[in-house]
Structure formats: C-alpha cells, structure tokens
Amino acid sequence: MPAVVHNFADIDFDLPGKHHYQVAFHLDGSWGYSLVPLTVINGTRGANANGVLCFGGTHGNEYEGQVSLKRLGTDLDPDQMAGRLVLMPQLSESACVANTRTSPLDGVNMNRAFPGNPRGTVSSRIANFVKTRIFPLGRIVIDIHSGGMEGAFPYCTSFHPIADPAQRAEIAKVSQLFDTGFVLIYSSAMASGLLSDEAEAEGKVTIGSELGAGASTDRLGVRHAYDGVKNVLRHYGLLDGQMVKIRPAGSVPTRLIKADKLDAYVPAPANGVWEPVVHPGQAVEKGELLGRLHDFSDHSSQGLNILAPRAGFVAMLHLGARPLKGQTLFVIAENVEWTEVTG
Numbered sequence: 061m062p063a064v065v066h067n068f069a070d071i072d073f074d075l076p077g078k079h080h081y082q083v084a085f086h087l088d089g090s091w092g093y094s095l096v097p098l099t100v101i102n103g104t105r106g107a108n109a110n111g112v113l114c115f116g117g118t119h120g121n122e123y124e125g126q127v128s129l130k131r132l133g134t135d136l137d138p139d140q141m142a143g144r145l146v147l148m149p150q151l152s153e154s155a156c157v158a159n160t161r162t163s164p165l166d167g168v169n170m171n172r173a174f175p176g177n178p179r180g181t182v183s184s185r186i187a188n189f190v191k192t193r194i195f196p197l198g199r200i201v202i203d204i205h206s207g208g209m210e211g212a213f214p215y216c217t218s219f220h221p222i223a224d225p226a227q228r229a230e231i232a233k234v235s236q237l238f239d240t241g242f243v244l245i246y247s248s249a250m251a252s253g254l255l256s257d258e259a260e261a262e263g264k265v266t267i268g269s270e271l272g273a274g275a276s277t278d279r280l281g282v283r284h285a286y287d288g289v290k291n292v293l294r295h296y297g298l299l300d301g302q303m304v305k306i307r308p309a310g311s312v313p314t315r316l317i318k319a320d321k322l323d324a325y326v327p328a329p330a331n332g333v334w335e336p337v338v339h340p341g342q343a344v345e346k347g348e349l350l351g352r353l354h355d356f357s358d359h360s361s362q363g364l365n366i367l368a369p370r371a372g373f374v375a376m377l378h379l380g381a382r383p384l385k386g387q388t389l390f391v392i393a394e395n396v397e398w399t400e401v402t403g
C-alpha cells in the first residue's frame with residue numbers, strides 16, 4: 061500500500077522515479093482521515109519545464125478521470141519519461157468512496173472549494189493543498205470530469221474565455237489533443253471556486269472536460285482521458301512517440317463551440333418529466349423542438365414544448381427525467397472558428 065503522508069513537507073516531489081502516496085487530511089467530525097491518492101512520476105530521462113498535473117474524482121460520481129489516471133499511474137514507466145507528472149485520481153476522495161458529487165464529510169463541492177483554506181473543512185484543506193503544493197509543480201493542468209447525474213454532454217474538453225492571447229492559443233491547441241468531437245468554451249459566470257478557475261488565473265494551460273454521464277464508467281470517455289493525457293505528455297516531450305487518434309479514422313475535425321454567456325444555460329421553466337428528442341452534440345435550428353416537459357397531474361394535457369432559442373449545437377441536456385424548476389435543462393452552444401482563439 062502507498063505510504064500515508066501526514067506532513068506535506070515529507071513528500072519529496074523531486075525524487076526520481078514513480079512514487080505513490082496517500083495524503084492524510086484529518087476528518088472534522090471523528091478520529092480518522094480522508095486518504096487522498098497521489099502519484100508523482102519524475103522521469104529519469106532529464107528535466108522538462110512543462111510539468112503536467114492531472115486530477116480525477118473532483119466530483120466523486122464521475123469515474124472516467126478516476127479510472128484513467130489510476131491506470132496511467134500504474135502503466136507509465138519513469139525510465140521512458142522526462143520531466144514531472146503528478147496524478148491525483150480521486151481528489152474528493154470521500155465523495156468518490158460515497159459515489160456522490162460532493163463530499164459527504166462537509167457537503168462541499170470540491171469544484172467550488174478553490175483556492176481553499178488551510179484551516180477550513182476537509183474539502184477546503186484538500187483544495188488548499190492543491191493550490192499551494194501541487195500547482196507550483198507544473199504549468200499544464202488537466203481536470204477530468206463527466207456529467208455525473210447532472211447532465212449529458214457530447215465528449216468534450218473545455219476551457220473558459222481567456223483574456224491572454226498566448227495562454228488562450230496554447231490551451232486551444234492542447235484541448236484538441238484529447239480528440240473529442242467538441243471543445244467547449246464555457247461561461248465563467250455559472251460558478252466560482254473551480255479548480256480550473258484557479259489554474260487559469262495562475263496563467264496555466266488549463267483543460268477541463270466532460271467525458272461521460274450517469275455516474276457510470278464510459279468506455280470511450282476513459283479512452284479520451286487516458287490517451288488524451290498521453291498525447292499531452294507527448295506534445296510537451298515528457299513521453300516519446302506519435303500522437304494517437306482516438307476517434308475512428310475519417311471522423312470530422314474537432315469542432316469548437318462556445319456557451320460563454322449565461323443566456324445559453326436555459327433553466328427548466330417548471331417541474332416535470334423531461335422527454336428529450338435531441339441528443340448531446342446534435343446540431344439544431346432556432347425554434348427546433350428539443351424536448352417536452354410533461355405534467356402528470358393532468359395526464360390529458362399536452363407536454364410543454366421546449367424549443368431551441370438559437371441555432372447551434374446541443375452542448376448539454378439535463379440527464380435525469382425529473383428536472384426541477386430552475387435547474388439547467390439544456391445548453392445550446394454556437395460554432396466558433398478555431399482562428400478566433402488561436403489567432
């Protein structure tokens with residue numbers, strides 16, 4: 061079993077080779093710890109200025125990142141690598157164990173907990189560990205998500221609108237290395253305290269993603285995550301070899317879409333039973349039927365038709381059949397030319 065680390069200073073992040081740890085964060089309500097898995101690989105083929113930092117299980121019921129990063133931690137050989145790779149496959153460890161989005165220990169959503177607080181609750185202390193101990197180790201940050209029980213997305217990597225042109229262009233380049241059908245530019249205004257917010261603000265090349273849904277382990281989502289991270293390692297010279305295509309030969313080029321303003325995130329107008337008639341990633345016209353909300357208090361009533369307010373691509377659909385009024389029902393994203401972000 062990996063060593064349990066109580067004092068962060070006991071981790072030698074420069075030690076050559078591959079090292080697995082369980083970082084102990086004490087519980088707030090009882091004697092014990094959240095033991096957060098950490099793997100540090102320092103390649104023996106020399107230094108590399110582009111350390112890569114990968115996170116899974118930021119939301120506990122999203123498994124593609126957990127599985128792919130665990131496998132990378134066992135599969136990668138430091139003698140075939142240069143530079144440093146840090147893997148944290150179950151960042152919100154207590155949520156991962158509980159199969160929940162947020163931590164059952166403190167009710168905190170890890171992806172709203174940044175930059176964290178060294179004297180806060182357990183999720184806040186883990187976030188602060190990432191901010192103060194892990195972020196300084198690299199300039200490439202990858203946070204692997206999937207829709208959990210919230211939403212269904214087309215396979216996509218993602219980033220926020222980025223003001224700095226050089227940072228934006230590099231992020232846009234790296235976002236395509238996961239060979240997903242879509243790259244989504246998403247709004248910064250939906251929420252704050254994201255891991256990606258913090259990394260972007262530090263100027264890092266920051267990649268988010270949505271690679272599955274329904275608290276399952278999506279087979280293709282795991283491939284995008286696993287081979288995508290390896291492509292990133294190859295791109296920056298941490299690993300030798302050619303880039304790997306993940307989608308079938310002949311697939312259309314990765315499409316860039318944006319939902320960078322809040323009006324793209326449409327809330328359910330009422331409680332109901334949701335019957336979508338489009339699928340994630342589908343192109344829709346303005347006014348096209350997206351689905352119906354059914355009210356079973358009167359089963360003779362027509363369903364409420366939900367229409368697309370604009371043309372674009374379905375970037376997210378509410379996953380469960382029972383949206384509540386105010387929950388995001390769908391997102392329609394607009395097509396963007398790559399040259400708009402790459403310059």
Ligand SMILES: [Zn+2]
Nearest residue numbers: 119122205206
């Ligand atoms: Zn998530």
